[in-house]
Amino acid sequence: MSKQPRPPLSPFARIVHWGMVAALVLTLIAARRWLGAHAVLGMITVLTLVVWVAWLALFRRQYPPASPIARYLLPAIVVVFALIPVLGLIAYGGKYASGPLSGLLNGWTGLGQAAAVVHGPLVLLLLALLLLHTIVAAISKLRQRRAA
Numbered sequence: 507m508s509k510q511p512r513p514p515l516s517p518f519a520r521i522v523h524w525g526m527v528a529a530l531v532l533t534l535i536a537a538r539r540w541l542g543a544h545a546v547l548g549m550i551t552v553l554t555l556v557v558w559v560a561w562l563a564l565f566r567r568q569y570p571p572a573s574p575i576a577r578y579l580l581p582a583i584v585v586v587f588a589l590i591p592v593l594g595l596i597a598y599g600g601k602y603a604s605g606p607l608s609g610l611l612n613g614w615t616g617l618g619q620a621a622a623v624v625h626g627p628l629v630l631l632l633l634a635l636l637l638l639h640t641i642v643a644a645i646s647k648l649r650q651r652r653a654a
């Protein structure tokens with residue numbers, strides 16, 4: 507845990523972080539209604555995740571984990587977050603014969619169906635981790651304000 511007060515996030519980092527949240531919400535809204543839009547939004551969400559993780563890696567000295575729990579929570583979120591679209595792409599290609607993997611997964615319907623079964627429940631795990639992340643971030647913000 508860092509004792510140094512952390513600088514506020516740069517405008518670029520804020521845009522990427524909140525853009526990622528917005529893309530995730532839109533992906534979830536589209537999930538059960540519009541599969542094509544859902545797949546595109548899901549891939550946009552992943553792109554924002556990649557930029558966010560790259561930014562965190564570049565500036566990790568200025569922004570160390572705010573608490574011991576955040577040290578484990580953030581990698582767990584990134585792993586689960588990254589797995590969801592990978593399984594989504596396999597489901598979309600194998601079960602629905604659509605998307606960039608449809609040619610590659612032609613005939614792998616069973617794999618597509620298996621990926622579809624895991625894809626949805628993994629989202630519940632991600633949402634639980636994100637809730638925990640929000641609580642931890644709010645507590646650490648409160649502590650910083652009290653210390654200032």
Ligand code: HEM
Binds near residue numbers: 530552605
């Ligand atoms: C962060 C990104 C994503 C999130 C949060 C997400 C979330 C969800 C959710 C909540 C469902 C509904 C599950 C259910 O009905 O039980 C779903 C279904 C689905 N998603 Fe995603 N998804 C994401 C990315 C993607 C991507 C990138 C693709 C494909 C390119 C994709 C393809 C699918 C497919 C094919 C289904 C239907 C699965 C089925 O047949 O049950 N998803 N997704």
